[in-house]
Amino acid sequence: MTKYYELEQLGHHKDDILLMIHADDAGLSCSQNAATIEALKMGIVNSYSIMVPCPWFWDMANFAKNHPQYDCGIHLTLSCEWKSYKFGPVLPASEVPSLVDQYGYFHGSRETIKKLADPSEVKKELKAQIELALKAGIQPTHLDSHMYTLGLTNELLKVYKELGEEYKLPIFLNKELLQSVGNFTPIPQLGTMVHQVHIGNFNAMKNEGLSAKYKEIIQDLVPGLHILLIHPAFNNMEMKQVCLDHPNFGAEWRQMDFDFFTDPNTATLLKERNIKPISWREIQLSSL
């Protein structure tokens, strides 16, 4: 039986609609940091997670340290999916050879990671990412996984679970996400799950734009604990070059995320539907 968070245990009514609007990929670039920070300050986006191996980690860590009121997770990172913008592990490449290409950068695709990544090296690297975040002064509220690569295999899921236990942090789990990334049948019993996860869609982005998709998602929410994953960034010179030839989750997508989730009409829509915000910190506290 899949175990879900119980709304009553989180201090809510069982018929409530609880929604976390979570900004992924903080630390990736200057644009991503600036848009994430602005979106958090506007008040609809209420949680984010930070990529420790990325070039703009330090900038975002400074923000996190000075603004502990916002949920901040560690966006555990094993991939660099960009063509012209490269980063690699926090550990020396020689210590985690199965995680890197010939230049010492992370692999770009889930397929390569699934094929090559040694779970013991994954664990070592991800512990180093968490340790560096702690050393930089971040007080993490949760762990999640960039491109959900930790959902690729049972061995990687085991690492994810162990990291959550060792650092006493909730890990972000959802049945449909596990199925879509790892094709699990049955779904492994790892821990408590978020009822539903929502993400924009590339076709919607190209056609009607993401705001229509997000409105639809919000309109259709049913009672339960939901997470909406977004990637706010500004569609500027830097972000266009980071996302070169990668329109899926590209710079245009990210600008649409920023625009919709800083729009006062979105706040109104959430209020009209009586959707309540929830943070990982609340979840963490209710699980203690």
Next chain:
Amino acid sequence: MTKYYELEQLGHHKDDILLMIHADDAGLSCSQNAATIEALKMGIVNSYSIMVPCPWFWDMANFAKNHPQYDCGIHLTLSCEWKSYKFGPVLPASEVPSLVDQYGYFHGSRETIKKLADPSEVKKELKAQIELALKAGIQPTHLDSHMYTLGLTNELLKVYKELGEEYKLPIFLNKELLQSVGNFTPIPQLGTMVHQVHIGNFNAMKNEGLSAKYKEIIQDLVPGLHILLIHPAFNNMEMKQVCLDHPNFGAEWRQMDFDFFTDPNTATLLKERNIKPISWREIQLSSL
């Protein structure tokens, strides 16, 4: 006796004014790369050097590989002078402990480097930077030194000289630069020197702007081999944050560099004074 490049040996007349307009810091950021590339294509800037340990190295390396017609040096890097934007050595921090702070990033100031950097670790790290550049497909035309940190001590200068010899590449040397960074008396005899080096000035930047300063420099050039060091970048969100609280060589300075050295009037001024461009490749070939 200080040995200078001889203009006749470079295939020019002894009364010629030879000027290289050299863009430092390529690879530092997206903004720096984009402005450097645009400036090179405009034709006045005719040489640049690339910082291998920086986040945007790969992007610039792609350009270098596909545009071998432009001089491209390795801007040997031992420092990270930025507050919110951090990078460290190409080698694992544990292999070059004297070059890094407690987080594994490069030290920020010449003073700290002078005090702490072990020359054998400097050599190991800088060889790794050159090797990574070669592996990425760059065919370097010269070596120079970011913030001229290799001019801090005799031991570091020895490393610089040895790297030039081992890779058969000219190293950028100038008497006044050595004096200003390393306070040498007398100047060590390391190799052939560039007659004069010219750089913008922070006071000029704040007051009359850098273009007045650069016009003055160009007007005053005398026969000899000159290098004018510039740092073109766009004064955009990314560059402002890279240069946070660091107006000297900051984002505004860099935009002024871009503006002046892509202005057609600057080309006209150079032509009026019959100033001839020279590249490191020409210098390299004449030294073989």
